[in-house]
Amino acid sequence: MDGGEVSPAVRRLLYALHDAAQRPAVAVPSSGAGTAPAAPVTVELTADQAALLLGCSTEYARRLARTGRVLARRAGPAWLIDPTSLDAYRKGHPPP
8 A cells, every 4th residue: 555545436435335324224114013123234345345445455355354354254255344344454453
């Protein structure tokens, strides 16, 4: 990472994540008695998206997930990375 400007695609992704985080949660009407409430929606990043944000290779982003340096989970062959954890890593903090 050279400290320069991020690409327009990364900038759009960051703005979209920021906007989504600022919006209040929308209540989903229940479909009937005995139905469990909907789980909260979380936004996760793919290893490709995380690599774009970090300015590194996709393999390095996967390694961060695999070694626990960022909070992540496997969904089939893909790693899904928690954006808050990724932001903490970028700032040099341990994962929340």
